[in-house]
Amino acid sequence: SIKVLQVPAINCPECGIYVSDSMNQKVDEALSIYDVTEYPDEFTYEQLLQAPVKKLFNWK
Known part of the structure; x- marks a missing residue:
């Protein structure tokens, strides 16, 4: 499991x-x-948005 911190929230x-x-x-x-x-x-959350995009296809 993971924990995403500092997610924008409503007060x-x-x-x-x-x-x-x-x-x-x-x-x-x-x-x-x-x-x-x-x-x-x-x-x-910011780190999540800066992560590389998953490579869904293995192109040769």
Whole structure:
């Protein structure tokens, strides 16, 4: 498992701090697009967005 830190969140005075559904979706999409295999188990959202794109096809 991994932990993505410093994900942009909403601070609601009534319900506290939470991550919106759209931000959760962006994190999920980024995890499927970017290669984080060389990252430690914890990294920031910014580091996630700077990771190299996964190589899905092995072109020769």
